[in-house]
Amino acid sequence: MTTQNSATEADRALKAKHRAMWAQGDYPSLAAEVIPGLGAVLVEACGVRSGQRVLDVGAGSGNAAIPAALAGAEVVASDLTPELFEAGRRVAGQQGVELSWQEADAEALPFGDAEFDTVLSCVGVMFAPHHQRAADELVRVCRPGGTIGLLSWTPQGFIGRMFATMKPYAPPPPPGAQPPPLWGDEDHVRALLGDRVTDVRAERRTVRVDRFETPEAFRDYFKERYGPTISVYKSIAGDSGRTAALDRDLVDLARDGDPGPGGVGGLREWEYLLFTARRAG
Template identity: 40%
Template sequence: MNSPMTTWGVGDYPLMAHHLQSAAIAAVDAAAVEPGDRVVDIATGTVNAALLAAERGCRVVGIDFETELLRLAEERALGTGSDIEWLWGDLEALLPPDQSADVVLSVFGAMYAAEHVIAARELARVAAAGARVVLASWAPGSVLPTMGQILNAYLPPPPIGSGPPSRWGDPAALASMLEPHRLRLTATSSGRVTLRFLHPKRRPTSWLAPRATL
């Protein structure tokens, strides 16, 4: 595996886990996971969603392309006693076989795929018939996408994309990516995550969690 070369592989990204926990809970709840469900958490990152699904009795596979995040994910899971399979993998070439997941999750992850259409195709490929696909993404115009633009000059670059990541937080744009791959957008919900900085002022940033079915 290669050394981490992007924003997510440097610094102390796991500190974000606490801030993003509420979005992960909302995504796992929306997926209505049940014991025994086969769950694939794509771009698992802070592993919040993977751990929640494992705690609810699911068989979980966590996938990320940052080797450092996968190492930290495994350490965090061991600390909770959760049994999760960790896989290194690209968003555009996922390792799980066709129709191997009852639930596909991605909390602020799939949106960063370099080629959005290919990533959408991969989501659909690993989803079994009747699977639930739940994605949490930053909403267009919210604080995190704007902050990313400001910090880009000071951080290793994210993958070059076919469009802004917040496109995944636009229901109409997301539906246009999913529907060609037989994923039907059935519902969306929105929420806010409050990020606390050293400055006393706090700024909420918005996210969208759509649900799709195959």
Template identity: 40%
Template sequence: MPEHVSNGILEHNREAAAIWGAGGLHYDLVSFAISDALAHAAQRLNPKPGDKVLDVATGTGWSARNAARLGANVTAIDISADLIDAARLLSTGIEPPIDYHIADAENLPFPDESFDKVLSTFGVIFAGNHRRAANELARVCRKGGRLSISAWSPTGAVARFFAVIGAHTKAPPPTESPLSWGDPAHIEDLLGKEFTITFEHGTNNVYHDSVEDIWNWYIRGFGPLRTLYEGLNEGERAALKRDVDAYHAHYQVEAGLHIKREYLIVIGEKR
């Protein structure tokens, strides 16, 4: 029986849409904190004036704007209506204008080979069904086109952070870990048939004055942490904050906090 689709969003991704949208406009601060990695992915995409670019799981549109600034004609999608609203607001005045849509990475509403280049920065990795999402990326990219994806390392700082969060989560873990996209073998399995793939490692650098600063930063804008916190009782909230603060305290330097997060850039050329 076909899976139910509502407003273009597959049933198994609707809860994720609500979680990621919980930060709304404040999610742009999360993107700001990883902006060096977002720029890395956009530069490896190498958009040219007039290129038709698709940004998948755009969030508040940071990477879509990076591509548009280079002259590309950008279409950008996200499963969250709240994030798309924020992206449209933040993209006012960008030329060429960015065409934003609410849509699912596993169910892209575009014909085959619609785009010259396809981008996803720490976005498609959170799709509920990896192979379905990967097939959609390949389907909408023209032959000879380029793909650029940024994905968190499965063994780095983000993996440790997710483990801290997961210890306080009552819901079962996802069937497919988003961190698998940071494993070259997994990428080759998902995309190697359709793309010739090159990998490049990077490190995202984040700077805050204190553990309290970064806590406030992420509790406002990072939907998964915000929704988790809001669903806990007072004692559980205190325990979550204690563990998140302890995690961040390991990154203390003389000037405050310097957090280093390892990631992988996937560069694909469509066969």
């Protein structure tokens, strides 16, 4: 019993840390300014339509949930970090749609079995630390024959490489936690979902990002607004040498593959995996 209680307390502490990480900075503005169209890509791939009940897991400020509502679906936007909802409610109001916003842990969703026609997540559920738990929940709340749709950064794409760049500077992950970009690996996602899904479609695509004129502009923007980057810098704040080294490494990452004067190489094209499937049964 003591071991189980300790594990539960450790999990609560980890989730509190994740919530705080995403609440810092300004992820809603980053999502709106850098990747505004990704949610709509996922909604279209899932075939969301009027009359469906849709759950967005790790919804953030609603990049996928709002397009789903615009398609006529009844939408629940869920996220571990409800601090992100205010911006989403504002955008939804401006676009004239209503949806529900609910605080929820992707690894323990507060919804009934087979409650939704479509369960989707746009660069959201990939940040749940325990991948199998999260995958099990995606399947559980989707009705048989319903659609599960995921859009995740790939390990070899720009954001996956950014996480690899930051890893040496970050505190070691807790036992059992897995790297977010693994959700961008088709084989990994297939293994997580197993034979509980059919009609799998997986495609690696890129989104063009024209927000940053220089590698330094990218680094400074993410240092200010992106929770995971902010957290890594906070963890080394007392070491000026390591902070300067991370500064250099992020600039080098953005400069890698520079196509010429004024170009920033891979910073222009961010690869993601678009994965859809139907729940079997």
